[in-house]
Amino acid sequence: MRTAQLQKEFGLTLRYTVFPLHPETxxxxxxxxxxxxxxxxxxxxxxxxxxxxxxxxxxxLNTRTHTYNSRRAQELGKWAExxxxxxxxxxxxYHAFFVDGRNIARPDELTxxxxxxxxSADTALKILQDETFSAAVDADWQRARQLGVNAVPTLRYRxxxxxxxxxxxxxxxxVAG
Numbered sequence: 001m002r003t004a005q006l007q008k009e010f011g012l013t014l015r016y017t018v019f020p021l022h023p024e025t026x027x028x029x030x031x032x033x034x035x036x037x038x039x040x041x042x043x044x045x046x047x048x049x050x051x052x053x054x055x056x057x058x059x060x061l062n063t064r065t066h067t068y069n070s071r072r073a074q075e076l077g078k079w080a081e082x083x084x085x086x087x088x089x090x091x092x093x094y095h096a097f098f099v100d101g102r103n104i105a106r107p108d109e110l111t112x113x114x115x116x117x118x119x120s121a122d123t124a125l126k127i128l129q130d131e132t133f134s135a136a137v138d139a140d141w142q143r144a145r146q147l148g149v150n151a152v153p154t155l156r157y158r159x160x161x162x163x164x165x166x167x168x169x170x171x172x173x174x175v176a177g
Contacts, residue, residue, distance in 0.1 A: 002057065018074040020071075022035065023071065023141075025069040026069065029105070031066055032064065032065060057168075064101050066101070069105040072128055073104040075128065075132070075134060075137050076089065076110055076127065077089050078137060085117055088118075092116060093113060149161070
């Protein structure tokens, strides 16, 4: 992963901040055509660009027809971070959503994901029920707003933002100054 390479090359410590891209999305999901209706987006062109960028940076990506609410996944991601499993969870949730097209708002999907990375499904359900990490996600959302983040991924370094999937050399120049 390019961020791991940046960490190693520059001795960086990364802090992940979750972002509410489409928090209004219902748990059942929403068709992308409906989400982007009337906004002037050409979904075919958008996906062609995303696939080209993903291929360039070596990320698997399938064409999705729906989006799903990621709030619960973000809460479990904060929990996974406390257990040293943040990277594994982020990788698994990325694959589940962007490659497999799974509904990451559903507790049964989320418990399968946490189980696959060696975490307790029962504990995950309890965390979701009790909203144990809700305040941490709320704080991240506020931080993202304060920083002016409006797209993912966004890399922040020395008060500057680099937005979007970019080649490693671009990221390297961004950090090197």
